[in-house]
Amino acid sequence: MFKYVVLSLSFCFFACATQTTGTAQKFKTAEEYSKAKEFKPGKLxxxxxxxxxxxxxxxxxxxxxxxxxxxxxxxxxxxxxxxxxxxxxxxxxxxxxxxxxxxxxxxxxxxxxxxxxxxxxxxxxxxxxxxRALDVKGYKARFAYASCMADDYRFTEVIDPMWDRMKSLNPDFIILNGDVVYVDSFEFVERKKATELDIWQRFIDSFNRLPMYKWTTLKPVFATWDDHDFGTNDGARDFPSKQAARKIFLGFFGGKNIPGVYQLENESVYFSLNAFHQRMLFLDDRYFRQPNKEQKEAEKFAHWGEKQHNWIMNTLNADGTPAWLFNGNQFFSGVDLSYKESIQSNNPAHFQKILEDLKSVKAPVVMASGDIHFSEVMRIPTDKLGYETYELTSSSMHSYTGSGWDNPLRVPGAFSKEFNFMLINSTSKDGGLEIDVESWGLADKPYFKNNFRVRK
Ligand SMILES: [Fe+2]
Structure with missing residues (x-):
């Protein structure tokens, strides 16, 4: 008892008398923390x-x-x-x-x-x-566009500065296009074996590490998935935990439909955003997909499934409002490599059907993808859709990177294999889109800039 009293007295002496450290840094006392009624943002x-x-x-x-x-x-x-x-x-x-x-x-x-x-x-x-709300009645969308964000220890030094860069550029909103969580990273969950609990735990751990979810100033996020946040590498319709994955993904990113603006189609995670006199279709390249391996036949709707395919084309044919198509995998392969996925390489019959149908719909489209761990802009020549368009691939925020590969469709110079995301200004004008894109990362200037126009 005596000892306790002495310790209590000495605690009170230091805590009550000292409010600064040797470097004159102020801090609250333990009692002040215990009684505080308000805390710094970022707990949740x-x-x-x-x-x-x-x-x-x-x-x-x-x-x-x-x-x-x-x-x-x-x-x-x-x-x-x-x-x-x-x-x-x-x-x-x-x-x-x-x-x-x-x-x-x-x-x-x-x-x-x-x-x-x-x-x-x-x-x-x-x-x-x-x-803030979003000024969706305007004509200009200014957004950050990112994919592939590993919470692996290897990227510890990179994660915070990358998200600081995005915060400093102050986009109006953020589009995440897949691999926002690596469920089946080699640390915790084996490939093809993720359970519902595995997916929850990987999402929660990863979201607690990525600064954006703790930012004092929230930014509206529109997100679709690719294989690793779906739950397994190169995942497809046969992945057993796909319904659990959908519940979790929409739990974090979904919301109530907003009539005339945001509409989830209730099939998987695909949805449309009708804003800035543009349409943005966020596609699901996993839930209905024919598995890549051991394909005996190339199915006609192998990549998206028939219902999603028809929804895309019907939406684009409803009127001529210019549109973005966001898909985790690349649409155009550029070059055919065995280890890289794209609609063109994995689902050639469906790819031909997509090109045919896009030719005949009213709306001009721009394509956007992620996945490949470098960023590039591809120019899609007129013979593919009947007008010149582009595919923008943004990857990775922070994930494993190699040296990339040559791509004959690539706009000269529009390439970066550094950690990066795109900052995009997309303006609806004269029935088409005027697009400025910059690739940003740790450097204090963009890795590349590009601007182009798409009109049907
Ligand atoms: Fe990735």
């Missing part, structure tokens, strides 16, 4: 998902025993209604996803989201973020 994983000019969806990864209170405040201090329309709470997890929908927003205003923990009749703000 928070994703701002599908968003329009008046509505947004926000998904919060919360501890399963907490019933957090969510408060949204306008710039002039008024509270907006927050609808918690769903909680995804698997029994096997210590976490749950609270799915929030907020309406009555206006573009170009900063809103605040507060996450409040009420515990034993005391309230603590455990996380605070700001967010």
């Amino acid at each position: 994983v928070i994703v701002q998902g599908p968003t329009s000019d008046h509505e947004t969806n926000i998904n919060v990864l919360a501890p399963r025993l907490k019933n957090y209170i969510y408060i949204v405040v306008t710039p002039d201090g008024k509270e907006l209604a927050v609808e918690k329309y769903e909680t995804i709470q698997p029994e096997i997890l210590l976490w749950k996803i609270d799915k929030l929908n907020i309406k009555n927003l206006e573009p170009n205003k900063d809103y605040t989201l507060k996450v409040v923990d009420e515990f034993r009749s005391s309230k603590t703000t455990v996380d605070t973020r700001t967010f």
